[in-house]
Amino acid sequence: MTQLTGTIIAAHGRHYLAQTETLRLQCVTRGKKTNVAVGDRVNLKLTSADQAVIESIAERKTLLYRSDQYKSKLLAANLTQLFIVVATEPGFADDLISRALVAADAAGISAHIILNKTDVTDALARTRERLLPYSSLGYPVHEVSARAFPEQACATLAPLLAGQSSILIGQSGMGKSSLINLLVPDAEIATREISAALDTGKHTTTFTRLYAMGNDSSIIDSPGFQEFGLYHLSEGMLERAFREFSPFLGNCKYYNCHHLIEPGCAVLAATEGGQIARMRHALYAQLLHESSQTVLGAGRSHASGRNRQRRLDNQKRTPKRPFFDCPDGNSD
Numbered sequence: 001m002t003q004l005t006g007t008i009i010a011a012h013g014r015h016y017l018a019q020t021e022t023l024r025l026q027c028v029t030r031g032k033k034t035n036v037a038v039g040d041r042v043n044l045k046l047t048s049a050d051q052a053v054i055e056s057i058a059e060r061k062t063l064l065y066r067s068d069q070y071k072s073k074l075l076a077a078n079l080t081q082l083f084i085v086v087a088t089e090p091g092f093a094d095d096l097i098s099r100a101l102v103a104a105d106a107a108g109i110s111a112h113i114i115l116n117k118t119d120v121t122d123a124l125a126r127t128r129e130r131l132l133p134y135s136s137l138g139y140p141v142h143e144v145s146a147r148a149f150p151e152q153a154c155a156t157l158a159p160l161l162a163g164q165s166s167i168l169i170g171q172s173g174m175g176k177s178s179l180i181n182l183l184v185p186d187a188e189i190a191t192r193e194i195s196a197a198l199d200t201g202k203h204t205t206t207f208t209r210l211y212a213m214g215n216d217s218s219i220i221d222s223p224g225f226q227e228f229g230l231y232h233l234s235e236g237m238l239e240r241a242f243r244e245f246s247p248f249l250g251n252c253k254y255y256n257c258h259h260l261i262e263p264g265c266a267v268l269a270a271t272e273g274g275q276i277a278r279m280r281h282a283l284y285a286q287l288l289h290e291s292s293q294t295v296l297g298a299g300r301s302h303a304s305g306r307n308r309q310r311r312l313d314n315q316k317r318t319p320k321r322p323f324f325d326c327p328d329g330n331s332d
Contacts (some may be wrong), residue, residue, distance in 0.1 A: 085170035119148035172224035
């Protein structure tokens with residue numbers, strides 16, 4: 001059988017669509033593997049004129065995914081940047097924004113925020129104020145109105161996408177589809193074609209898909225979602241993913257400080273002093289709690305990866321003082 005190389009441009013369940021230089025192929029994995037993400041470069045074995053089996057996945061540069069205590073959900077691979085789409089209306093969840101930013105920083109992906117529907121002026125000032133904590137941390141906020149001022153929106157976003165592999169995420173109702181249709185003129189036609197190709201007897205309405213934009217640029221559209229679990233991140237990964245923690249890491253009294261209740265904690269002192277927003281520290285504490293809740297079995301794959309990372313984190317830390325004994329008697 002013919003061997004080919006392609007890029008996964010759409011995924012729905014265990015069914016994938018790959019684009020090679022000349023072919024668009026319906027693909028499946030061997031067995032019940034579901035470890036393929038949109039954006040993956042894959043090696044394929046052609047089984048018919050328009051079908052193939054995914055033999056292997058090329059090494060990824062980056063991988064963005066979310067997880068709960070039971071399973072992981074791959075979002076996209078080989079990304080260079082992430083855009084979180086919010087709007088003046090309907091309301092958006094700060095928790096989702098914060099979690100997505102942490103996920104991006106943990107994965108080594110540049111993160112941006114798009115504020116859409118700026119023509120809704122009644123809510124504009126309030127929305128800008130809500131986004132100030134993120135822009136103050138260095139996350140760029142780009143203001144657009146896809147429907148009221150489409151030319152200006154294109155002029156703002158198109159240069160940011162050039163030469164990049166980007167993904168747009170956000171809650172339903174934020175205008176993400178309008179932005180995609182604006183940036184990719186044939187997106188609706190492509191979506192219908194992809195939906196037909198992925199059809200497995202069920203009406204395919206939501207799937208992640210990649211649109212090539214030329215000049216080594218691509219944009220990935222993901223279905224709207226309300227939650228962004230990060231159960232797969234270890235403690236060390238989490239503390240490094242909060243960029244405002246960076247100046248204070250390594251300055252705590254105890255080398256194995258969890259930055260929660262320990263005396264002499266530099267991160268807690270910075271939070272008390274206003275250098276770290278209380279909202280952000282509260283999220284860190286919540287994510288740290290969630291990280292410890294992964295259920296063995298269904299979540300074993302990212303649990304084992306997280307444990308390996310914890311061992312590496314501990315090896316990198318040089319003891320300065322004896323362990324801090326927590327009030328409950330546990331030293332870990």
